Amino acid sequence: MTVRVVEVIERKRDGGRLTAAEIDRVVVGHSRGEVPDYQMAAFLMAVLLRGMVDEETVLLTDSMVASGQRLDLSRFGRVVDKHSTGGIGDKVTLVVAPLVAACGAPVAKMSGRGLGITGGTLDKLESFRGYRVDLTTAEFLAQLERIGVVVTGQTADLAPADGAMYALRDVTGTVPSIPLIASSIMSKKIASGAHGLVLDVKVGRGAFMKTLARARELARLMVAIGKARKMDVTAELTAMDAPLGGAVGNALEVMEAIATLAGGGPEDLREVVLSAGAEMLLYARRARTRAAARAMLVRAIADGSGLRKLEELVAAQGGDARAVADPSRLARAKTVTTLTSGRIAYVARLDAHDIGLASVRLGAGREKKGDPIDHATGIVLRAKPGDRVAKGEPYAEVHASGRSGDAEAIRMVERAFTWRATRGARPRLVLGRIASG
Numbered sequence: 080m081t082v083r084v085v086e087v088i089e090r091k092r093d094g095g096r097l098t099a100a101e102i103d104r105v106v107v108g109h110s111r112g113e114v115p116d117y118q119m120a121a122f123l124m125a126v127l128l129r130g131m132v133d134e135e136t137v138l139l140t141d142s143m144v145a146s147g148q149r150l151d152l153s154r155f156g157r158v159v160d161k162h163s164t165g166g167i168g169d170k171v172t173l174v175v176a177p178l179v180a181a182c183g184a185p186v187a188k189m190s191g192r193g194l195g196i197t198g199g200t201l202d203k204l205e206s207f208r209g210y211r212v213d214l215t216t217a218e219f220l221a222q223l224e225r226i227g228v229v230v231t232g233q234t235a236d237l238a239p240a241d242g243a244m245y246a247l248r249d250v251t252g253t254v255p256s257i258p259l260i261a262s263s264i265m266s267k268k269i270a271s272g273a274h275g276l277v278l279d280v281k282v283g284r285g286a287f288m289k290t291l292a293r294a295r296e297l298a299r300l301m302v303a304i305g306k307a308r309k310m311d312v313t314a315e316l317t318a319m320d321a322p323l324g325g326a327v328g329n330a331l332e333v334m335e336a337i338a339t340l341a342g343g344g345p346e347d348l349r350e351v352v353l354s355a356g357a358e359m360l361l362y363a364r365r366a367r368t369r370a371a372a373r374a375m376l377v378r379a380i381a382d383g384s385g386l387r388k389l390e391e392l393v394a395a396q397g398g399d400a401r402a403v404a405d406p407s408r409l410a411r412a413k414t415v416t417t418l419t420s421g422r423i424a425y426v427a428r429l430d431a432h433d434i435g436l437a438s439v440r441l442g443a444g445r446e447k448k449g450d451p452i453d454h455a456t457g458i459v460l461r462a463k464p465g466d467r468v469a470k471g472e473p474y475a476e477v478h479a480s481g482r483s484g485d486a487e488a489i490r491m492v493e494r495a496f497t498w499r500a501t502r503g504a505r506p507r508l509v510l511g512r513i514a515s516g
């Protein structure tokens with residue numbers, strides 16, 4: 080008996096539970112062009128308003144995976160992947176992917192571009208002149224075989240239903256649904272074939288998820304989907320009230336990632352890298368305990384093998400790998416405005432949302448989809464919450480290229496800081512962890 084799409088929409092509208100055949104009818108049908116956008120839009124709104132039980136969300140994810148190709152990476156051993164739900168200054172992938180690969184674990188990662196005020200790994204990697212983010216599936220597999228790490232854009236044949244659904248969600252007010260976000264992310268991760276996945280679920284002012292409760296629910300659901308489909312998944316909940324690290328903006332973040340792989344870099348970035356990297360090594364069966372995994376990562380920083388792996392990765396994808404040893408080869412902004420403190424004060428809060436908006440104004444992100452970005456511009460934060468700044472000392476730099484919004488961006492950066500007279504506690508970074516067991 081054929082399933083009628085309107086009946087599926089009505090059942091969900093009335094709070095009913097859908098079967099695999101019903102969900103397939105809508106999702107696979109839409110990706111084949113048999114179900115029109117207006118019915119898919121109504122379906123998405125019904126899901127947003129009525130929700131889904133976990134089993135339905137797993138079936139929704141299955142349908143999205145079934146709309147395209149699913150990679151089989153088993154010949155590479157246990158392959159690991161990592162995904163962040165997006166934040167400001169989040170350059171963790173640039174550090175952790177080569178670092179984990181340098182420890183012998185194959186890392187296969189398909190990343191995205193910036194979304195709203197949050198930056199994207201592909202945009203950051205393109206700061207290396209020539210870096211290709213459009214590898215074919217054959218190139219993706221060949222590079223994984225040859226150097227054990229690949230970071231590229233999503234190929235068009237993986238979970239194509241997600242692309243079509245996301246485009247509609249974007250214009251129908253149906254992005255902020257936990258089952259829709261969880262199935263969107265997990266369909267791409269399952270289709271791309273890794274065996275172990277570490278999710279970095281960001282929570283706070285600069286993240287999709289503004290509250291710990293919603294972040295925890297999203298994390299729990301993504302882990303449940305992974306578990307149902309035999310993928311090892313750990314979700315770490317990490318704070319995104321303030322940006323991660325000091326640099327925000329593409330080439331600036333690449334420089335900070337290089338510094339971190341070279342043994343320097345900001346403490347908070349290093350902590351998220353070691354925490355996510357250790358889980359990845361455990362899933363790849365390269366270490367037995369978290370402590371042993373962290374020690375391997377620390378060694379790969381100290382002996383330079385992580386940095387060399389980044390060089391290999393950039394070269395393999397056609398980028399200017401000389402910039403790893405000589406970051407002056409990366410794009411530089413025309414002007415740098417240094418903001419200095421008028422008094423001795425402590426940073427009470429630093430609003431990641433305002434810093435993200437300022438970075439978009441400077442050209443480091445997109446006002447709308449498809450806009451070009453300026454790799455050189457952005458912000459360097461010299462002080463973070465809990466830090467003391469003396470009178471006359473710099474607390475931020477604004478790297479600009481002479482756009483009309485530059486002056487406003489500088490004011491936004493000034494306003495992003497809240498000051499206090501006495502030292503407050505440094506905010507916690509890792510807020511929780513949920514694992515598939």
Ligand code: URA
Nearest residue numbers: 254259260261263264
């Ligand atoms: N990222 C995704 O890939 N999908 C969503 O729905 C939200 C964030």
